[in-house]
Amino acid sequence: MAERVLITGARAVAAPDMARSLRTAGYEPHLADCVPARLARWSNSAGPVHRYASPVERPAVFAADLRALIARLDPIKVIPACEEVFHLSALAVAEGWSDRLLAPGPKVLATLHAKDRFAALCARLSLPIPETRTVTDAPALLTAVEAMGDVVVKPVWSRFGAAHVSPSPSLLAAIRPGAASPWVVQKRIVGEEICFHAVTHDGRIRAFAAYGSEWRLPGGAAYAFQPVTEALTEALRPIADRLAMEVWTGQFACDVLIDDAGQPWLIECNPRATSGVHRFGGSAAFGRALMGKGEAAPDSQSRHIAPALWRYGRPSTRASGRMEAWRAQRRKGLDVLTRPGDRMPLPGALLDTLGFGLRALRRGQSLTAAMTADIEWNGEPLDPARWSRP
Structure with missing residues (x-):
C-alpha cells in the first residue's frame, strides 16, 4: 500500500502539481483546505480533497480537524502550500508532530516572512540585501x-x-x-525581477529552480514562468544554499532583483510553496525531493496559468504592442492547471476565483486579500491555547 502524504492549501495552483509529482513517485497524495478548492477537487490526477476549518476564524476547530485528518490518513508527511504553514507549524510544535511537517519552526518562519527580519537575517549572513x-x-x-x-x-x-x-x-x-x-x-534597486524556489531537508537543498516572467499582474505576481540562464542559476544557488542552512527543512522562495552590473539583490522571502513548483512539471523526481528521498532539477519548458494569460496578458498587449510575444507564450508554454485527460481544474479554478471575488465584495476587500484572509498570518501570537479542543 502506498504511503500517504497530506498537502494543505489545496487552493494554490502549486498544490495539484505537488500532488501529481508525489503520485508519480509512488505516494498516495491527499489534499485539504478550508475552501472548496475546486481546481484540485475536480482534478483526476491530484488526489482526494478534504476540508478543515479556517485557522484564522476558527482555530480550535481547525486544530480538531487536523487531528482527525492525521489520525484517519496517518500521512508520513504534511506539506503546506499556502500561508496555513504558520498555523500548522505552531500546532505541530504544540502537539508533537513537527517531524511530519515540511516546514521549519514558528520562529524561523516568522524571520523569513517578516520583511525587516528577513533583511536582518540576510545582513547577518552577508547576503546581498538593499x-x-x-x-x-x-x-x-x-x-x-x-x-x-x-x-x-x-x-x-x-x-x-x-x-x-x-x-x-x-x-x-x-x-x-x-x-x-x-x-x-x-x-530601490532597478533591475530584472527573478524568483527562485527551493526544497530543503536537513539544511541540504533537494530541488532548486530559478525563473523569470515577462507576464505579471499590476501588483507584481507572475502568471508565466520562464527558465533563466544557467549562469544566473549558478549565481543564485549559493545564496539559496546559505539560506537553506537557516530554514533547515521546508520550502522557501525568494524574490530577487538583478541590477545592471549583474549583482543579485534579495528583496523578500516566502517560506512556502510558490510558482517555482511548476518548473518541475509534476515529475517523480520532484515528488521524491519533497520527501527528502532524492534530488530534482527543473526542465527547460516555459509554463503559464492559462486563465491569467488570457484575462490579463491578452488585454495588456494592446498598450504594449506585445501580441507576438503573447502568442508565442500561449503556443510554446504549457498550462500549469491542466494535463491531457485532466482538463477540469481549469473551470474549477475559474469558479474558485469567482468565489473569492464574491467574498471580496461582501467584505469590502481586494481579490488578493480575500484569497488569503482566512489563512494568513501577520505576526500575531500563536499561543497554544488557541488550539484547545472545542
Missing part, C-alpha cells in the same frame, strides 16, 4: 524616505507584492505605520 529600515510611525517613515532617496515601502507583514515603488508625497501621507503594523522602507 538598505532596509523599519518604521512604526508617520514621522519615522518620512525621515527614512528623505534619508534614503528612491525607495520602496511596504508593510512588514504583506504578500502579493503589496509594495509602493518610488511613492509620491500624497501616498506617503496616507500611510499610517504603527507598533502593531510596522512598515519597511527599502532602497
Whole structure:
C-alpha cells in the first residue's frame, strides 16, 4: 500500500502539481483546505480533497480537524502550500508532530516572512540585501524616505507584492505605520525581477529552480514562468544554499532583483510553496525531493496559468504592442492547471476565483486579500491555547 502524504492549501495552483509529482513517485497524495478548492477537487490526477476549518476564524476547530485528518490518513508527511504553514507549524510544535511537517519552526518562519527580519537575517549572513529600515510611525517613515532617496515601502507583514515603488508625497501621507503594523522602507534597486524556489531537508537543498516572467499582474505576481540562464542559476544557488542552512527543512522562495552590473539583490522571502513548483512539471523526481528521498532539477519548458494569460496578458498587449510575444507564450508554454485527460481544474479554478471575488465584495476587500484572509498570518501570537479542543 502506498504511503500517504497530506498537502494543505489545496487552493494554490502549486498544490495539484505537488500532488501529481508525489503520485508519480509512488505516494498516495491527499489534499485539504478550508475552501472548496475546486481546481484540485475536480482534478483526476491530484488526489482526494478534504476540508478543515479556517485557522484564522476558527482555530480550535481547525486544530480538531487536523487531528482527525492525521489520525484517519496517518500521512508520513504534511506539506503546506499556502500561508496555513504558520498555523500548522505552531500546532505541530504544540502537539508533537513537527517531524511530519515540511516546514521549519514558528520562529524561523516568522524571520523569513517578516520583511525587516528577513533583511536582518540576510545582513547577518552577508547576503546581498538593499538598505532596509523599519518604521512604526508617520514621522519615522518620512525621515527614512528623505534619508534614503528612491525607495520602496511596504508593510512588514504583506504578500502579493503589496509594495509602493518610488511613492509620491500624497501616498506617503496616507500611510499610517504603527507598533502593531510596522512598515519597511527599502532602497530601490532597478533591475530584472527573478524568483527562485527551493526544497530543503536537513539544511541540504533537494530541488532548486530559478525563473523569470515577462507576464505579471499590476501588483507584481507572475502568471508565466520562464527558465533563466544557467549562469544566473549558478549565481543564485549559493545564496539559496546559505539560506537553506537557516530554514533547515521546508520550502522557501525568494524574490530577487538583478541590477545592471549583474549583482543579485534579495528583496523578500516566502517560506512556502510558490510558482517555482511548476518548473518541475509534476515529475517523480520532484515528488521524491519533497520527501527528502532524492534530488530534482527543473526542465527547460516555459509554463503559464492559462486563465491569467488570457484575462490579463491578452488585454495588456494592446498598450504594449506585445501580441507576438503573447502568442508565442500561449503556443510554446504549457498550462500549469491542466494535463491531457485532466482538463477540469481549469473551470474549477475559474469558479474558485469567482468565489473569492464574491467574498471580496461582501467584505469590502481586494481579490488578493480575500484569497488569503482566512489563512494568513501577520505576526500575531500563536499561543497554544488557541488550539484547545472545542
